Amino acid sequence: MSFFSWFRSKSDKSEQDELELKGSNESPETHADPEHPPFQSARIPPPRLRETVPGSRLKSASPPDATTPAKEGFRRPVRATVDVPLQALLLQLPPEVTKSNIDIDPKRRVQIPRKSLQIDEAHQTAKVTFATLFASSPEIFSVPIAPLDQRTLEFNLPAWERSRIADSGEQTKSPAGTTQTESPALPPGETREPASASDRLNLLPAEQLVGETQPVPGPEKPEEAPLAGAARNGSDVPKTLRVALGPIIKNLPPELQPAEPNALANKPGATIELPLELINSQLATGRVTIPFSTLLKSLPEEVRSQFPQADTAAEVAIPVKEILQDYPQDLLRPRADQEPEETLPVIPTPFTGPAKEDTERFARVPEEPEVEKATTDSHQLELIEHPVTPSESPELVSKEASVAEEKRDAEESPVAEEKPTVERKPAPNFSALQSVFLTDEVLDLNKVVQKVGELPGINSALFFAPDGSLEGEPEKLGLTQSSVQLLSSLTLEVGQRVETLSFGQIETVTLGWKRELVSVFTRGESGFVVRHEKRPFKPGVREKICLVLSHICS
Amino acid sequence: MPIINYASKEIQFKIVYYGPALSGKTTTIAYIHSRLPAAFRGDLVSLATAADRTLFFDFLPVDAVILQGFKTKFQLYTVPGQVVYNTTRQLVLRSVDGIVFVADSHWDKIQEDVEGFRNLEENLRKQHLSLDEIPYVLQYNKRDLPDAAPVSYLEFLLNNRRRRARSYEAIATKGRSVFAALDAVTQSVLNKFIQENHLLRPAPARESAAAGRV
Numbered sequence: 001m002s003f004f005s006w007f008r009s010k011s012d013k014s015e016q017d018e019l020e021l022k023g024s025n026e027s028p029e030t031h032a033d034p035e036h037p038p039f040q041s042a043r044i045p046p047p048r049l050r051e052t053v054p055g056s057r058l059k060s061a062s063p064p065d066a067t068t069p070a071k072e073g074f075r076r077p078v079r080a081t082v083d084v085p086l087q088a089l090l091l092q093l094p095p096e097v098t099k100s101n102i103d104i105d106p107k108r109r110v111q112i113p114r115k116s117l118q119i120d121e122a123h124q125t126a127k128v129t130f131a132t133l134f135a136s137s138p139e140i141f142s143v144p145i146a147p148l149d150q151r152t153l154e155f156n157l158p159a160w161e162r163s164r165i166a167d168s169g170e171q172t173k174s175p176a177g178t179t180q181t182e183s184p185a186l187p188p189g190e191t192r193e194p195a196s197a198s199d200r201l202n203l204l205p206a207e208q209l210v211g212e213t214q215p216v217p218g219p220e221k222p223e224e225a226p227l228a229g230a231a232r233n234g235s236d237v238p239k240t241l242r243v244a245l246g247p248i249i250k251n252l253p254p255e256l257q258p259a260e261p262n263a264l265a266n267k268p269g270a271t272i273e274l275p276l277e278l279i280n281s282q283l284a285t286g287r288v289t290i291p292f293s294t295l296l297k298s299l300p301e302e303v304r305s306q307f308p309q310a311d312t313a314a315e316v317a318i319p320v321k322e323i324l325q326d327y328p329q330d331l332l333r334p335r336a337d338q339e340p341e342e343t344l345p346v347i348p349t350p351f352t353g354p355a356k357e358d359t360e361r362f363a364r365v366p367e368e369p370e371v372e373k374a375t376t377d378s379h380q381l382e383l384i385e386h387p388v389t390p391s392e393s394p395e396l397v398s399k400e401a402s403v404a405e406e407k408r409d410a411e412e413s414p415v416a417e418e419k420p421t422v423e424r425k426p427a428p429n430f431s432a433l434q435s436v437f438l439t440d441e442v443l444d445l446n447k448v449v450q451k452v453g454e455l456p457g458i459n460s461a462l463f464f465a466p467d468g469s470l471e472g473e474p475e476k477l478g479l480t481q482s483s484v485q486l487l488s489s490l491t492l493e494v495g496q497r498v499e500t501l502s503f504g505q506i507e508t509v510t511l512g513w514k515r516e517l518v519s520v521f522t523r524g525e526s527g528f529v530v531r532h533e534k535r536p537f538k539p540g541v542r543e544k545i546c547l548v549l550s551h552i553c554s
Numbered sequence: 555m556p557i558i559n560y561a562s563k564e565i566q567f568k569i570v571y572y573g574p575a576l577s578g579k580t581t582t583i584a585y586i587h588s589r590l591p592a593a594f595r596g597d598l599v600s601l602a603t604a605a606d607r608t609l610f611f612d613f614l615p616v617d618a619v620i621l622q623g624f625k626t627k628f629q630l631y632t633v634p635g636q637v638v639y640n641t642t643r644q645l646v647l648r649s650v651d652g653i654v655f656v657a658d659s660h661w662d663k664i665q666e667d668v669e670g671f672r673n674l675e676e677n678l679r680k681q682h683l684s685l686d687e688i689p690y691v692l693q694y695n696k697r698d699l700p701d702a703a704p705v706s707y708l709e710f711l712l713n714n715r716r717r718r719a720r721s722y723e724a725i726a727t728k729g730r731s732v733f734a735a736l737d738a739v740t741q742s743v744l745n746k747f748i749q750e751n752h753l754l755r756p757a758p759a760r761e762s763a764a765a766g767r768v
Contacts, residue, residue: 115716286664286711321661324707332710334718341718344745349619350628351740354589355733362730432727435584438598539636543576 081111082119082126083158089133090140092153097130099142110136118152124162127152241279242326245270247319248295254501256292256314258306272298279323280331288323289315428552436547445471445552452528452548457538459531463552464488466525477518477531487511487529491520507546521545523553555649556747558624565624567743568631568649569736573656574663574670575635578695578726582656583632585729586736619744628740635670644677652743653690654735656726657712659702664711671712685715689742692721693735698728 086108090098110133118127129152134145157165249261274290282288293312296304430443437443437451445463449472453461462472464484474484495506510519512534519537521528528545557566571579587598619626633643655674657667678684694708705723713721720738724731 284668284711284714286666286668319661320664320707321701321703324704329706332706334709334714335716337716338714339717341720342742344741347619347741347744349737349740349744350590351586351733351737355737358729358731358733362728429727432581434588435581435727438580438584440588539638540575540634547576 078164079114079160081113082117082161083109083111084128084155085158086110086137086140088155089128089137089153092155093130093133093140097141097143097145099140112136119157119161121165124157124165125154126157126161127154238328239276240273241276241323242271242273243318243322244325245272245299247322248272248316251317251319253314256308256316258303258308260306274298274318279318279327283320283323283327286320288318288320290318292316432551433548436544436551448548448552449528452530452545455541455544457533457535457541459533461531462529464527464529477529478516479529484529487518487520488522488525488527491522491527492525495522508542521549523549526553556651556743557649563624564627565621565747566627566629567651567740567747568629569652569654569739569743570646570650571630571632571654571656572643572647572670572674573635573693573695574658574666575637577635577656577658577663577667577670578693578724579632579635579656581726582654582693582695582724582732583630585726585732586630589729589733621744621748626744630736640673640677643673644680647674647677647681650683650688651747652739653685653688654693654739655690655712656693656695656724657708659694659696659708660699661701661703664703664707667708668711685719686717689739689746690719691735691739691742692719693724693726693731694721695724695726697723697730698725 087105089110112128112132116128116132120126129149130145131149133153134141134149138144246266249257252261272295274294278290278294279288291312292314295316296307296309296312299307428445428448430448433443433448434440437448439451441447443451449461449463452458452463453472453476455461460473460476462470462474462477462479462484464470468481468485470481470484474480477484479487491506491509494509498506506522508519508521510517515534517532517534519530519532519542521530523546526549528549530545556568558564559566571583573579584598587595631646633639633646653674655671657670658664675685678688692708692712694705696702705721709721713719720735722731722735722738724735726732
C-alpha cells in the first residue's frame with residue numbers, strides 16, 4: 001500500500017504543480033466566473049493534502065498529530081533528473097530569446113539532469129542555464145543558444161523535490177557561494193563558464209552546509225564552485241592579475257596596434273592588471289579575450305594615447321601562457337566531487353608488453369638536447385625493426401664529431417647536394433617523416449620530395465637548402481636554379497618585411513599566374529617550392545608540407 | 555558496441571583515436587602499427603580519399619585475450635581532425651568501444667584541444683552516448699615541445715569531468731606512452747565488456763586451450 005500511496009501522491013503533486021502554474025498565469029480579473037474560481041474547474045480537482053505519504057509534511061506545517069501513526073522507513077529517493085513544468089520556465093525566459101505566440105501544453109514537463117541545476121534547498125528554488133534548457137527544449141527558443149551561454153533562470157522546485165527536502169530535513173543556509181559565481185552579469189557574447197559547466201555544479205562549499213544528511217545512497221554532494229577563481233575564502237584570492245604587455249601587443253590585429261608596437265612590446269617590465277574574474281570565466285575554454293576597451297582602461301594614460309581609439313568592442317586575445325605565469329595555481333584544481341580514476345582488475349592485453357618495453361626504454365634514455373635527438377631516433381629505428389641503410393646512418397648518428405667529419409666530407413664530395421642539411425643544421429628526422437607519410441619505406445631527402453610532389457593537388461615539388469642546392473627536378477616546375485633562388489630570396493624578404501605584423505613568422509608565399517600557382521614554403525633558409533592546381537590547397541595538404549619541412553629542418 | 559562473430563569466434567573491439575587536427579593521431583597509430591608484429595596485424599588503410607585522413611587497421615594477435623572461448627580483436631581508427639570532416643568523425647564514432655583523445659600540448663593549440671573535446675562530447679551525444687559510458691583516456695601529445703603547456707592546465711581543461719580519466723604524457727614521434735595509453739583504454743574496454751556480460755576474467759590463450767574453456 002505504501003507504493004500505491006506514493007504513486008497517488010506523486011500524481012497529486014504533478015497536478016498541484018500544474019495548478020500552481022495555472023494560478024500564476026491567470027490573474028484574478030481575467031477569471032470572470034466567480035462560481036468557478038481558479039483551481040476549482042470541473043476537470044482539475046482541488047489540491048489535496050499529502051497526509052497519506054509518510055513524512056511529507058513541511059516544516060512550516062503543524063506538528064504531526066500524535067494519533068497519526070509514524071510511517072518510518074520511506075524516504076524519497078534522489079532522482080537523477082528534476083521534473084519541471086516547461087511553461088514555468090518559458091514564462092521566465094526573456095522575450096528576446098523565446099518564440100512569440102508559442103503554445104505549450106500545461107502538462108508538458110521537461111526533465112533536467114540534476115547535475116545541471118544549481119539547487120538552493122534553503123529557498124527551494126533552482127537555477128538552470130539557458131544552454132541546458134536549449135539542449136532539452138530548443139523549440140521554445142527563437143534564437144539558438146550557444147553551449148557556453150550560462151545565463152540562468154530561477155524557478156521553484158517541483159513538489160517532489162520540496163517534499164524530498166522536507167523529508168530528509170535538508171535545510172541549508174542561504175547559499176552565499178552561488179551568488180558569488182552569478183554576478184556580475186556579463187554582456188552578450190562573453191562566456192562565463194566552459195561548455196562542460198553542465199557537468200559541473202555550482203553548489204555550496206562543503207563547510208557552509210549545516211545539518212546535511214544522506215538519506216539515500218548517492219546523495220547530492222555539495223561541491224565547491226569548480227571554476228577557477230571561486231575559492232573557498234574570497235579574501236585570499238587576488239582580484240586582479242598582472243600580465244606582461246608585450247605578448248598582448250604582439251597578438252593585436254594590425255588595426256588595433258599602437259603607433260610603435262615594438263617599442264611598447266619590448267619595454268622591459270611592462271605589465272597590465274586585468275580583472276581576475278574576467279579571466280577565470282574563460283580560462284577553461286583555452287582562450288581568453290577581453291574587450292579592447294578593457295585593455296585600454298588597464299593601460300597608463302601616456303600609453304593609452306598611442307593606441308587607436310577605434311572599435312573598442314573588438315576582442316583582444318590574451319595569451320594563456322602569459323596568464324598562467326602568475327596565475328594562482330590552486331585555482332586550477334579539479335572539481336571537488338571528481339571521482340578518482342577507476343581501479344580496474346589488470347587484464348594482460350597484447351599492448352601491455354610493448355607498453356612496458358617503451359617505459360623501460362624511456363627510463364634508460366636520459367634527456368638529451370636537440371642536437372643529439374637524432375641519435376635517439378636512430379636507436380629507435382633499430383628497435384622498431386626498420387633497417388637502417390648505410391647511406392642513412394652517417395646522417396642519423398649526428399654526434400658533434402661525426403657532424404664535423406661530414407661537413408668536411410660534404411665539402412669535398414661532389415655529391416654534397418644529397419646531404420644539403422648537414423652543413424648548417426642537424427639531419428632530417430626520417431623516422432618522423434615515415435610516420436607522416438605512413439610508410440615503412442626507408443626515406444631520403446629525394447624520396448621525401450617525391451612524396452610531397454605526390455600529395456593531392458600538388459603537381460611537383462622541389463626542396464632548396466641554405467647552400468643553394470636543390471633536391472627534386474626544377475624542370476618539372478618549369479623553373480631554373482636561379483629562378484628557384486629568386487623565389488626563395490623573395491620569400492625571405494617578404495618574411496622580413498612583414499615581421500612587424502602580429503601574425504607570427506611567415507610560412508608560405510603563393511604566387512599566382514594565369515594558369516599556375518606556385519607556393520614557397522620556408523623554414524629558416526630552407527624550404528619547398530611546389531606547383532599546384534589553381535585553387536586553394538586541399539585540406540591538410542598545406543599543413544602536411546609545413547610538417548614535413550619542420551622534420552627536415554629539425 | 556563490440557561485434558561478436560560467432561562463426562570466427564571473435565569479438566571485435568573498436569578503438570578510435572580522436573583529437574584536433576595535427577595533434578598526432580596519425581603519428582600515434584602509425585607508431586603502433588609499426589611496433590606490432592606484422593603477422594598479426596592488417597595493413598594500415600586509409601578509408602577515404604587521400605585528403606581525408608581516416609586511417610584504420612585491425613589487429614588480432616596470437617596471444618589474444620580469450621573471453622569465453624572468443625578471441626578478442628582490436629580495430630584501431632583515427633579520424634580526420636579538420637573541422638570540415640565532422641560527418642566523417644561521426645561515422646567513425648559509431649559503435650565505438652574505447653576512445654583515446656590525443657591533445658596537442660602546444661600553447662597555440664589549446665583552444666583546438668578544448669573544441670575537439672567538446673566536439674567529441676557532442677558527436678557522442680548525437681549517438682545517445684556519453685563519455686560517462688565509453689572508456690576513454692587522454693594522451694597529451696608533443697610533450698617534447700619547448701612551448702608545451704603544463705600538464706596541470708591540460709588536466710584542468712580536459713580532465714575535469716565527474717569521472718577522472720587516465721592521462722598520459724606522450725611523444726608520438728618517439729612512441730613515448732603511446733602503448734601505455736592504448737593498453738589503459740583496452741583494459742577499460744575489456745573490463746566493461748566482462749562486467750556487462752557477466753563473464754569470467756579472461757585467461758591467456760595457452761591456458762584456455764589447456765583448460766578446455768575459460
